[in-house]
Amino acid sequence: MSNPPFGFGLPDPDKGRDNESSGGQSGSGADAFQQLGQMLSQLGQMLSQAGSSSGPVNYDLAKQIALQRLGSEGQLGFAAGDRTGEAAVRDSAHLAELWLDEATILPAGATVTATWTARDWIDKTLPTWQRLCDPVAKQMSNAWMQALPEEAKRAAGPLLSMVGQMGGMAFGSQLGNALAGLASEVLTSTDVGLPLGPETTSALLPKNIDKFTEGLERPKSEVLVFLAAREAAHQRLFAHVPWLRQRLLATVEEFASGITVDTSALEQLAGRVDPTNPASIEEVMSSGLLEPRRTPEQQAALGRLETLLALVEGWVDVVVADAVGERLPGAEALRETLRRRRATGGPAEQTFATLVGLELRPRRMRAASALWKLVGDRHGMQARDTLWSHPDLMPTADDLDDPIGFAERLGDNGALDDGIDPLAELERAERARRDEAERGEAEPSDDGDENGDKNDEE
Template identity: 50%
Template structure:
């Protein structure tokens, strides 16, 4: 678990590039020179030589005098923001700007052509046919779409808002609690300005992270959550092309394997009605446990100079927001991590069953995707940066093994029946002992089947007493 929600400060266990240098997978908080990102980068304003140390000074220091009025207008818009805890208009602009800049390898976003759309539609159609034989859950994708990176940003921002707002709301509330009550009325305008600035800073961080992620995801469910519209299976052909390089597997097989994963996710979220609210609710429960270092925030409020708004960004980047180490916080975190692992494990198990006899590269693709997660791939790292959570890769393998064992013991229908209610799902401790859970569940299911059979036949539910064998009355 990350100790710095939203990535203010350095996230733990940063991946390394080929030169052994640290890199920021979500792009949050670091510019090309290693300093804080200019919050106005999304507006296309130029930055000067001092930009790495002071993004606002960089903006104003290098502007043509003729553009100064426009710059102040942008600043005024940011300070006058009165929406929720995150300035999502800014987040969207920066995400789109980040996508337009292209990926580090020089690949630029492009509209999806008719042939690529047709290939995605065919892959999802065939994937659903294959999945019919390995799961009792019917198809959950009424539409198959091929997205550009920009389209992915547009389609997924509502889900990001639902995920991130609860954490940002907790932070915004804390900003109004740091002053004594008798001073809050006097300091109201200052607190309002800080909240506006905080919303802008959050929007900058999130927009850049989502924009970078758009350059690497291959579908709408890469983090195990339904980020796109319901019942719409989506793939990104441009990113699949980049993902396919050097794998030694035919591109058609790769597309089909990824379509299987996307379609399997869609089945779960379409036909397990409580699942989405369960997972998003766990995020909200986690957010309620976020605490703010009030001493540090009080210092910021006391010394805040409206003419130097970058000081607020610097304070945010120093990690003043920390998760509380309370039973409630731990429970919310465990609930979400376990649910994510169970979803990913189920998808991994059913996709492998559907693909292993049909795709020659199925085993290689399965392992590639597992390692992508285990190495802190873009999905996990961005998720950790935005809300302070990091899915432990070993849970995915344990969950996949558990679902496969349940299939052997109970069959497809018995395995999928566990999704009928959250209380029926394995717990975190069950993932530590999959065989024990499968054996226990097999006994429970046998007794349940017997009881249901007797009820259907109209027979009484008989239970032998210790010595007399009398029936319950």
């Protein structure tokens, strides 16, 4: 590598010549110890500068690298000369909410409308990325340490903790680069389909929207309203469907926690790692030999996640199309552009897929859109949106293959006729979730108390 990573420097070849010309005697052993001392000193400085993160990923370093890669551009929110600024974002969000009121029974979910820079996006979403990445890094780190031969563990001694820190830094470096790429591409806080930002906060990234608008041949104001409507529709789902946020994130965690690594490959690579050189650790991690093996349990979790992402994106696609309708002349073209963008994913999203082993793409979004459209046309908006009141009512992957059959079964189900109060159903589901959480925190002391609780619930 031409540039040693993480502050490591190469030995200065002129130092030896200077010693010899000054008459000093320095044998190869002395030179080696001197270089080792310099390396350990630099290692200590590197660890102190990279932050005190003790987990499987050094998130301090990840944030530093992401912000450094973004540079000053990551601080820009609006293009030069744009006088509309935050007012344009607020007005677009307000208009989008008014139109969405006519297209869904779910009320507005965002209480704050924010304009983010790329740096803001990293700051606000890093806690969620930590929740998503920790299971992967833990599994990889544990497999690596377990694969080391016992004699290597005894010989390494205290260096093992240092190796763990090095692994955390290597993960942090990769995550930082991936986040920097994503931060320069995302248009809203929910652009990758997951609720990454703070709850009830609708956020748009104007600088990225400017770049996205180039070449679309549509007015920026039109694009801004369309994207604000998509963001607001996501926020309505995440705010008023109490199980959705947890289910999405928990499914990602379930996928990540099931990662297994080929320990035979780890044993082969163990001899190639220099504990004092983070470059060798990063090289091993990016070599492809440590690529996780996908288990049947992971494949099932991945299927559930892809279906749920598709249902979320499909619902947003249909609702936003109904809301903007003929109000925006270029709505249909923008809709198709966003569909393709979400279905293919950008380079940064592919980088994240390589890092975590998970592609956050709704591969079946078009099928989900067709299903939601069919249900709405046959049974009405209320019946369509009431399906979100409980996960058991949601369409499955098989239903995406047979949307007509799903719509027909709904017609035979009296619980979803138009006489039901859908908002009351959503509130009932949320109360049930809170009650279940409270019961989990305080277990009954005897059978009498348990029966009493059940009677109270009834």
